[in-house]
C-alpha cells in the first residue's frame with residue numbers, strides 16, 4: 202500500500218498515456234504542458250556506462266534526445282566508486298540516476314546520500330530477480346543498493362531482471378558454448394531469460410516517465426526455457442555442435458578456477474546457479490508488458506539475430 206506522500210509524488214500518467222489523452226482531446230494543452238514538465242525529469246547520470254546494460258541505457262536515452270552523462274572508470278565521464286574525489290563532478294547538475302552497483306557494496310549508501318544532496322531526484326536501481334531471497338549471500342551490492350535508496354528517503358524504482366539472454370553471447374556462457382559444452386549446476390530448471398534491450402528500454406521509461414515511484418519490477422522474457430533447451434536451440438541455429446550438462450556446484454567451481462577465476466568468485470557464481478536451480482525465478486512476469494505496453498522479446502528472436510551476426514561460429 203502506498204503512503205499519502207508516495208501517492209502525491211507519483212504522477213499517474215505516462216508519456217504514452219498523455220499523448221493518447223491529448224490526441225483524443227480529453228486533456229487541455231495547459232494540463233499536457235504541466236505533465237510534460239513533470240516528465241522532463243532533467244539530465245540523467247548513467248553509471249556502469251561502459252557495461253552491457255549501461256551502454257544500452259545511454260544509447261537509448263540519447264536516441265530519445267535526453268541529456269545524459271555516461272560515467273564509469275573508462276567512460277566519457279570518469280567515475281570510480283572507490284575514488285570519492287570523482288563523485289561530485291559526475292553528479293553536478295544531474296536530476297536522475299541509473300544506478301549500476303559496484304562489486305563492493307561499501308560506498309553505496311554514502312554515494313546515494315551525496316547524490317541526493319547534489320539534487321538527484323530520481324533513482325532507478327538495476328538489481329536482480331530473487332535478491333530479496335538471497336540478500337547479501339550473492340552480489341551483496343545489489344541488496345545494498347536497494348537498501349540504500351529505500352532508506353535515503355528519495356524517489357526510487359527497483360529493476361529486478363531474470364538472467365540476461367546476452368549471457369550466452371556476450372558473457373559467462375559464450376566461451377563454453379563455442380567450445381561445445383555448457384556445464385552448469387542448474388539441473389533441469391527453466392529460466393525466462395530477458396533480453397537486455399528490453400531491460401534498457403524499461404530503464405529509460407522509468408528514468409523519464411512518471412508513475413513508477415516506489416515500485417519494484419521483476420523483468421522476465423515471455424517464456425521459460427531449460428538450459429538444455431537453450432543450448433540445443435543455439436546449436437541448431439548456429440550449426441555448431443554444442444551440448445549442455447548439469448553438474449554439481451563443486452564441479453562447476455573446479456571448472457571456473459581451472460579457467461583462472463578466484464575461488465571466491467567461483468563459489469559466488471556457483472551459489473547463484475544453485476539458487477536458480479531451486480526454481481525461485483521460473484515463472485514469467487508481466488512487468489515488461491505493464492511498463493512498455495508490449496510483450497518482451499522472445500528468446501528465439503534473440504538467438505536468430507545473434508547467430509546471423511556470426512557470434513557463435
Ligand SMILES: NC(=O)c1ccc[n+]([C@@H]2O[C@H](COP(=O)([O-])OP(=O)(O)OC[C@H]3O[C@@H](n4cnc5c(N)ncnc54)[C@H](OP(=O)(O)O)[C@@H]3O)[C@@H](O)[C@H]2O)c1
Nearest residue numbers: 249250251252253254273274275280281282328329364365
Ligand atoms: N548477467 C545477468 O544475467 C544479470 C541478471 C540480473 C542482474 N544483473 C546485474 O546487472 C548489473 C549490470 O550488469 P552488466 O552485465 O551490465 O555489467 P557489466 O557489463 O559487467 O558492467 C559493469 C560496469 O560497472 C563499471 N564498474 C565496475 N567497477 C567500477 C568502479 N569501481 N567504479 C565505477 N564503475 C565501475 C564498469 O565500467 P568500468 O570498468 O569502465 O569502470 C562497467 O561499466 C550487475 O549488477 C549484475 O549483477 C545481471
